[in-house]
Amino acid sequence: MxxxxxxxxxxxxxxxxxxxxxxxxxxxxxxxxxxxxxxxxxxxxxxxxxxxxxxxxxxxxxxxxxxxxxxxxxxITPPSLHPVDPLVKAKNRAWIAFGGELMGMNGLHGIVHEQDQQACDQIIASIRGLLERLEQVHSGERFFNGATFNLIDAAYAPMLMRFELLKSHCDLDVLEGLPKLQAWQRELMTLDAVQNSVVPELPQLYRGMISHYDGVMAKRLK
Structure with missing residues (x-):
């Protein structure tokens, strides 16, 4: 190794x-x-x-x-966490890339960073539209593809954790009305590998970052 x-x-x-x-x-x-x-x-x-x-x-x-x-x-550490079927694997890779877009300046980071209310609302609306697409392709089971944890679940867990922090700190629930994504978020947050993948002080650091940007979300801090 x-x-x-x-x-x-x-x-x-x-x-x-x-x-x-x-x-x-x-x-x-x-x-x-x-x-x-x-x-x-x-x-x-x-x-x-x-x-x-x-x-x-x-x-x-x-x-x-x-x-x-x-x-x-x-x-380098078999067995792979990707699905075996080549088409399912390729589709998972595409949706992982989709998740990367959700975390950028036109997504999650943009919400936290934006100082203009109208622009922030537009970003939230855009994210909601993308999340609705994700809701449609989610299996509706324990994980994205079904009962088995795959690489795509690891890829989305950081975003879903930060959505949870946004809800806790700023009372913004971007997953409202998306039951499959809400259940997925809850399931992933119970996993030791997810909880132990961040420093213990992450909630405080995330709150501090929101405050530092002094944007729309900073005004909503509880």
Whole structure:
């Protein structure tokens, strides 16, 4: 087994995808948290785009982009968490990419960052439309594809955890009226691999981030 070391920051949802995968498969790893606003010089040399997460493999190889890192971990630790059927696997990969869009500036991060009420409302409406599409393709069972936990479940857990924090901190429930996604969120939040994939102080850090941006959501903090 190669030596695996992740570099990220404590609030990063993208590294959490890989950590959940590592914990689910009981793979040993290390993780270093850096200040992304003041990254060390060695990080700039490692990350071609200056983004996290980055994974060092055996100290001398570097991987970047969260979906690539997650896939690598899955491939070197059989059995795979992907479905066996090639078409189902490909569709899962497409919906994982869809989930990445939901977390960006036109999605979850945009809600937290936006300072204009009308623009924030537009982002929320856009997210709701995308989540309605996701609701339609979800199996309606315990996990996305059915009874078995797959890589796509690990990929969506960070977003669903942050939706839970938004509801708790700001009384914003973007999953309202989406019963399959609500049940999926509840199920994933019960898993040890999900709960242990973040630092214990994540709720406080997330609240602090919302407050720091001083946007629409900051005014809704409870």
């Amino acid at each position: 190669p030596k695996l070391k992740l570099i990220s920051f404590k609030l990063c949802p993208y590294v959490q995808r890989t950590v959940i995968t590592l914990l689910t498969k009981n793979v040993p790893y290390e993780i270093d948290y850096i200040d992304l606003n003041n990254p060390p010089a060695w990080f700039k040399a490692l990350s071609p785009l200056g983004k996290v997460p980055v994974m060092q493999v055996n100290d001398d190889q570097v991987l970047f982009e969260s979906s690539v890192i997650q896939e690598y971990v899955d491939e």
